[in-house]
Amino acid sequence: MSLATFVQQLLTGVSLGGAYALIAIGYTMVYGILRLINFAHGDLFMMSGYFMIFAIASMPWFIAIPVAIAGTVLLGIGIEKAAYRPLRRAPRMSVMISAIGVSYLLQNLATYLFTAIPMAYPEIPGLKKILTFGPVTTSLVTILTPILTVVLTIILLQLVGKTKIGMAMRAVSKDTEASRLMGIKVDSTISFTFFVGSLLAAIGALLYFTDRMTVYPFSGSLPGMKCFVAAVLGGIGSIPGAVIGGFIIGISETFIVAFGYSTFSDAFTFILLIIILLVRPTGLFGEAASDKV
């Protein structure tokens, strides 16, 4: 593999990893606060792709993007209100089954509304612009994705670490009951977590689908799983962990495909998951003392 190909693949990997990282943040935040694998998160990401397709068909792109993002955020908060909130005191298995049910519903709904045929994702002006650096050619979106990911992560870390709502989020994830006693509005804090997660998923979808060019009803389920693995890899509950996990999975997947083992690229993610769970269940950046596993 020549250096140029290597750099080319690395860029693709970093870009894919950036999109994964944005979705993984959603998983890690929801898990941190509700102790729930939000199986519907990947499908939310898929729906975001469809929202963009329909938004851009009727309005200019600079309006369409906020509209699509707003749609995704509303859907994400709606899912939490409808499917998770009534089960707040139910056993964890019930909530997880509810999440699986939502995922199933979104997939079926997408198949019904938009048919199972992949739809072309619109091109946002400028994003697909080809850039050439010597022997390496790449598009603007490939460069933009990781930068945007890093910027958003820094903003998010400030939000969680420095603001009042961030403090509430940390309190709820540490001890829900105690934070309720301290006067924190637990339900609205959870809603805010879903708001942030869905927002990042919508931005991730924008970048991911611009690169992939098609959306179909199941295009969210496998990336969703992979991003959950990324969140576990980085240590679930940890935002920088999720971002680094996302980059690791994106880069390794790209290289596995580049070496010609594309059949195994999905299996690799899960093997990585199992190794991590066995060797270091708290992940790379997880808090050590806990009974999570």
Added chain:
Amino acid sequence: MRILKNMIFSSDAKDLGGNVPGGAFSSAGSSAGAGTGAAGTGTSAAGAGTGAGNKPAGGYVPGSDGHAYRKKKDPHTRRNSLLTIIAAAFVICLMAFYQKNAYDHSYAISIIERSAVYVVAAAAMNLVTGFTGLFSLGAAGFMAIGAYTTAVLTIPTEVRANVYYMNGIAPWLENLHMPVAAAMILGGLISAGFAALIGIPVLRLKSDYLAIATLGFSEIIRTILAAPMMDTVTNGSYGLNNIPGFTNIFQPLIIAAICVAAIMLLLHSSYGRAFKAVRDDEVAAEAMGINLFRTKELSFVISSFFMGIAGGMLACFMRSIDTRTFQITMTYNVLLIVVLGGIGSITGSIIGAFLINGGQEWLRFLDEPLTVGGVTIPLFRPGFRMVIYSILLMVVVLFWRRGIMGDKEFSWNHLLGMFHRKKKTEGGAES
């Protein structure tokens, strides 16, 4: 047919003997006694439950919730046995009628056969999820192993060249052929062997981590089956076809009945009590001398064995399989049956399997365009059925978490008690 009938009769005979008080972890003798009685009725429950979903019926299981304390002898044993026989006879007659007029009723037969496949899969998942408390999402992977083993070994040798026309067939496989039953059991054993290997690392994990790890393994199994290196065995993305199907509606039903009976037998043995103890409180169970890992591993392996059998049945039912059949959706389908029927109720899983498979067909009208008074209602078009179906499932999950049966098994006393209470509004003395 005769076999099924014999089983039901013998089960009723055992019913009387099975009503012995048996302690939770008491001597093997008494729990085994209760076990055989329950297992026998389990069979009849499976047989009777096959009433096309329109008449959920089953056998009476003494002390059905499996608890140790059985306060008094049930006064209705004879009536219940009689009801069981009548229900079973009715079902057998109905099935025989379908079989006789197989040509006219092929649609109903295919629904019943598919339900039988899902009965086994759901009962197996319930064993591990509902009774041992391990939330495993590996069903599709284990079913894939069973299905592929059965398919590879039972495709008639003379048509194999046609099936494998693209990739060629592995030389060792060329003349390896087995009868369907043997292949299914082998499929179950291979699947159980894989489960034993997977279980060693995975069963140390708890709840959601276990779920995601088993789900990952199921995907890995699928990837291996689809891998190019396996092309000469699994035929890669072309899938396998020409699998000999069921020739008779009783075949899948009898297999399902045997599997359910075996699971019921297990659940009423001291092993079954150990599973429930682990589910309810791991620490207490360990303090009582239960080896946690061994118990979990046993439940996981046995469940996977039956998953493998269910996969083999699915291969025979569908007659052509490929790896896309065994995606995560397959696991979700089985899980939803278990949830609808009630987590921790085998008879619930049986009813759930028939309801869901039947229901999917009954809701089929939603996919067809509907015209009322000359106006075509735009909602009705392909895909609408699955939307309604998943909304119904969400409603069950959110508002009816216990499912149809909760964690109770079916019993005539409950069913009749329900009618009784409805008749006499102020009564309700029963149970």
